[in-house]
Amino acid sequence: MSDPKPPEQGNQPVNLPKLDFSMVIASAVHDMKNSLGMLISTLDDLRTEQTDTDSSGTRLNTLQYEAERVHSDLVQLLGIYRLGEQKLSAHTDEHYVADFLKEQLARHEPLLKGYGVAYDVSADDELTGFFDEELIAGVITSTINNAIRYTRSQILLTARADETGGLVIGIEDDGSGYPEHMQQAGTDVLLKSPDFRTGSTSLGLYFAAAIANLHQNNGLAGKIRLRNGGSLGGGVFEICLP
Structure with a gap:
């Protein structure tokens, strides 16, 4: 005679560690910055390969400018975060x-x-x-x-x-x-x-x-x-x- 099955139990609550939200944001910004850096590098390659037509050149200029601007903003946000955490110093x-x-x-x-x-x-x-x-x-x-x-x-x-x-x-x-x-x-x-x-x-x-x-x-x-x-x-x- 087999042993009776234990009673089924639902999902038990898990005590998750409390997140440092500022650290989560900083990590996300860091990843976005790296992705944008790769995008900008790809845009440089595309600019070299493209035919010089006015329409494509204008759109590429706008795309690259906005990518550069957002990348710069993300660099600044990371820098300001590190300043707030007293983790940024000048190494001259x-x-x-x-x-x-x-x-x-x-x-x-x-x-x-x-x-x-x-x-x-x-x-x-x-x-x-x-x-x-x-x-x-x-x-x-x-x-x-x-x-x-x-x-x-x-x-x-x-x-x-x-x-x-x-x-x-x-x-x-x-x-x-x-x-x-x-x-x-x-x-x-x-x-x-x-x-x-x-x-x-x-x-x-x-x-x-x-x-x-x-x-x-x-x-x-x-x-x-x-x-x-x-x-x-x-x-x-x-x-x-x-």
Whole structure:
């Protein structure tokens, strides 16, 4: 005689560990950033292979620009998350600034050419600076993307030593320039939390100001400046590193 079957039991509740939602979001953003990076690389290949027709070129420009913009936003979100978790710091090394800026422009060259935007670097070949290459590249990428959106026909990357021996990197365009309220905001305002209720978060400026502030030397911290004019007569974004 067989043993009686035990009574059937329904699904038992499981005590799942509590999720750190900010970590989940950060992981998802990281995956999306990597996927977009692969998409942008594929778009570069497609641009090389495509026939130069006006209709396909215009659509490809729009697609690549928007992909670059979203990728930059995701990089900034990850950076801000790491700042909040106190896991982001600047690891500075000496770099030849002109070569560094040319590398940043080269990454955007297909899109700049696609939009017919002229571009150049104005910096002494022997000028060097101490900064975190990856972090500053993220700031420049975001600013170039913004300049592509607002420029008329030209973008210029500049670099010079300031009166204190620090480094000033600029991104100029020949667009209509920055609004007065943005020029007057100042780094102290930009370092405050973005106000999402206004619909304008200034995420790129917040990120840039925070990255600049991570660069510190002899009691001085980096900062950003917005102004109009420059050699092209439009907007001028400057990141000043001590």
